[in-house]
Each structure stands twice: as C-alpha cells, then as structure tokens.
Amino acid sequence: MKIPVVKKVLEANDRIAEENRRLFEEMKVFAINLVSGPGAGKTSLLERTIEGLKDEYRFGVIEGDIQSTLDAERIAALEVPVVQINTGGACHLDGNMIRQAIEKLDLGSLDILENVGNLVCPIEFDIGEYCKVMLLSVPEGDDKPLKYPLIFHESRLLLINKMDLIPYVDFNVEKMQKESLRINPHLEIIEICCKTGDGLPSWFDWLKDKVEKR
Amino acid sequence: MHELSIAQNIVDILHDQMKVHNLSKIESVSLRVGVLRSVVIESLSFSFHVLTSGSPLEGARLEVEEVPIRGRCLECGQELTLKNWMDDCPHCHGTRVEIISGKELDIVAIEGD
Numbered sequence: 365m366k367i368p369v370v371k372k373v374l375e376a377n378d379r380i381a382e383e384n385r386r387l388f389e390e391m392k393v394f395a396i397n398l399v400s401g402p403g404a405g406k407t408s409l410l411e412r413t414i415e416g417l418k419d420e421y422r423f424g425v426i427e428g429d430i431q432s433t434l435d436a437e438r439i440a441a442l443e444v445p446v447v448q449i450n451t452g453g454a455c456h457l458d459g460n461m462i463r464q465a466i467e468k469l470d471l472g473s474l475d476i477l478e479n480v481g482n483l484v485c486p487i488e489f490d491i492g493e494y495c496k497v498m499l500l501s502v503p504e505g506d507d508k509p510l511k512y513p514l515i516f517h518e519s520r521l522l523l524i525n526k527m528d529l530i531p532y533v534d535f536n537v538e539k540m541q542k543e544s545l546r547i548n549p550h551l552e553i554i555e556i557c558c559k560t561g562d563g564l565p566s567w568f569d570w571l572k573d574k575v576e577k578r
Numbered sequence: 579m580h581e582l583s584i585a586q587n588i589v590d591i592l593h594d595q596m597k598v599h600n601l602s603k604i605e606s607v608s609l610r611v612g613v614l615r616s617v618v619i620e621s622l623s624f625s626f627h628v629l630t631s632g633s634p635l636e637g638a639r640l641e642v643e644e645v646p647i648r649g650r651c652l653e654c655g656q657e658l659t660l661k662n663w664m665d666d667c668p669h670c671h672g673t674r675v676e677i678i679s680g681k682e683l684d685i686v687a688i689e690g691d
Contacts, residue, residue, distance in 0.1 A: 365690065367690070376587060517663075517677060
C-alpha cells in the first residue's frame with residue numbers, strides 16, 4: 365500500500381526554530397547565527413564586537429562547540445552572559461539546543477549564536493535566528509564559494525577576515541567576491557581584520573542598521 | 579555528518595506515520611532532495627540502515643528523487659533550470675540569477691502494510 369504523505373524531513377527542528385524566533389521577537393532580541401569554518405575568527409570577532417558596542421547593546425552569547433568551554437571562557441572574561449553548548453560530536457547547532465540554551469541565558473538586546481566551525485552542516489538547521497552572518501578568513505583560500513556554495517547563498521552578510529594577511533597568501537579578493545555574488549546576488553560583503561581593527565566600524569554600522577530596521 | 583541527523587528525523591517521522599496509518603512494516607520511503615542540500619545519499623542510506631537495524635523499520639528502502647536547481651534571472655525575469663550555481667541566464671546572458679528552488683528535503687510517500 366503506497367501512502368502519499370508530504371512531510372518536511374526537518375519539520376521537528378523547523379518548528380522549534382520558529383518557536384525560538386517568536387521568543388526572540390517577543391523579547392525584542394536581535395539574534396544572529398554566526399557561521400564559518402574552524403579558525404576563521406568567530407570568537408575574535410565576537411570579542412571585538414562586544415568591546416566596540418557594549419555601551420550601545422546588552423549582549424548575550426551562545427557558543428557551540430563539539431567539546432571544551434574555551435570560547436565561553438573568552439566571552440565570560442568580557443562580563444557578557446554566555447552559555448556554552450557542547451554538541452558532543454554533532455557538527456552543527458539545532459533548534460532544540462538553542463531552545464535549551466536560551467532557558468539558561470540572560471538574553472541581551474543583541475545576541476550572537478556562534479555555530480560550530482563547519483561550512484556545511486550548520487546551514488541545514490534553522491535555529492531561529494534573524495539572519496546568518498558568514499565569516500571567511502583569507503588563509504582558508506578564495507575557492508570557498510565554488511566548494512561550499514550553500515553557505516554563501518544562505519548568508520545575509522559575508523565578512524572577509526584577516527585582511528592583514530593578504531600580502532602573504534594567494535587570495536584573490538575580487539574573484540572571490542564576484543563568485544560569491546554569482547551565488548547570492550543579494551549578499552553584502554565587508555572586509556575586516558579583527559587583529560588590526562580595520563573594517564570593524566563598517567561591520568558595527570551594518571549591525572546597528574539591521575537592529576534598528578528590524 | 580548531518581546525514582545522521584537527517585536520517586534520525588526520517589526515522590522519527592516514519593514511526594509517527596506507522597501509527598497514523600496503522601502499518602506494521604514499511605517497505606520504502608520516497609524522498610525529494612534538492613541538489614543544494616548537499617546531502618550525500620550514500621551516507622544518508624547508510625545512517626538510515628544503522629538507525630533502523632533491529633527495529634520495525636529494518637529493511638525499509640530510501641528512494642530518492644533529486645530536485646534540480648531552479649533560478650530566476652534578476653535581469654530579464656526568466657525562470658530557468660540551472661546545472662550549477664554559476665550558470666548565466668541562457669536568455670539574456672545575465673549573471674545575476676537568484677535561486678528559487680533546489681533546497682527541498684521532503685518525504686512524499688511511504689509504502690508499507
């Protein structure tokens with residue numbers, strides 16, 4: 365007996381993610397899902413963002429890692445509420461992990477959900493964020509849009525980090541930007557360097573603009 | 579390894595559906611998977627096999643239909659099927675093509691008794 369059923373495979377996750385989204389809206393929380401490969405500088409970006417905007421927003425941070433509390437310790441040192449999720453092997457955050465974490469977190473007005481470092485799996489699972497911000501560092505190579513197109517397609521903003529290393533690596537910024545825009549014509553792109561601070565004011569302006577317009 | 583999480587979701591849905599339709603056995607499950615989902619079908623089948631061994635779902639087959647990428651040219655407005663992300667619009671050769679489908683991940687039918 366063949367039975368037609370139309371079910372979204374990830375509907376259980378999507379339902380919880382929608383509940384998270386509703387909760388964020390009710391509490392006037394602006395939540396972004398920060399995605400990148402490992403070592404692109406997500407936690408450094410968070411540190412610089414908190415330092416730069418702590419007088420304007422109350423921050424809350426959720427850190428996703430397979431194991432360890434290293435990232436949460438770095439954020440806690442800035443006296444910002446933080447919850448560490450250890451996925452215990454899973455390569456991404458999902459809606460339910462975030463739901464459990466927000467029960468423990470003193471939510472701020474600007475909350476950053478730092479996903480597990482991975483260019484593939486985090487993109488499959490909605491966690492209830494307002495938008496995805498992708499970070500790519502130049503030592504990772506300029507071939508990433510061709511190799512991992514979905515993350516470029518799903519992100520609202522691409523931050524290109526570690527621009528101070530451009531003289532030492534073969535990274536064609538113009539080619540990479542052009543290919544990213546072929547995948548996602550609506551993608552916004554900002555070049556930054558967390559170490560020197562270059563470009564960070566443009567990122568802060570982008571964030572402030574989005575928080576205000578929400 | 580997101581295939582394991584996806585397979586677990588399929589298993590959960592099938593257990594529900596068995597109750598809803600009063601089935602004791604499932605022979606096959608038809609899925610529609612968009613090309614953009616970057617789901618490795620072999621990994622998905624393997625994960626599904628591992629998760630269902632020794633359960634009432636043991637032996638159920640996953641039948642996967644791949645859904646191609648569809649886009650809309652932002653310059654001439656034509657809708658088109660894309661072979662890959664970087665294709666130009668074949669009508670006006672525009673380079674700004676917005677993706678409109680190819681991210682499906684749906685169960686569309688189950689077969690069982």
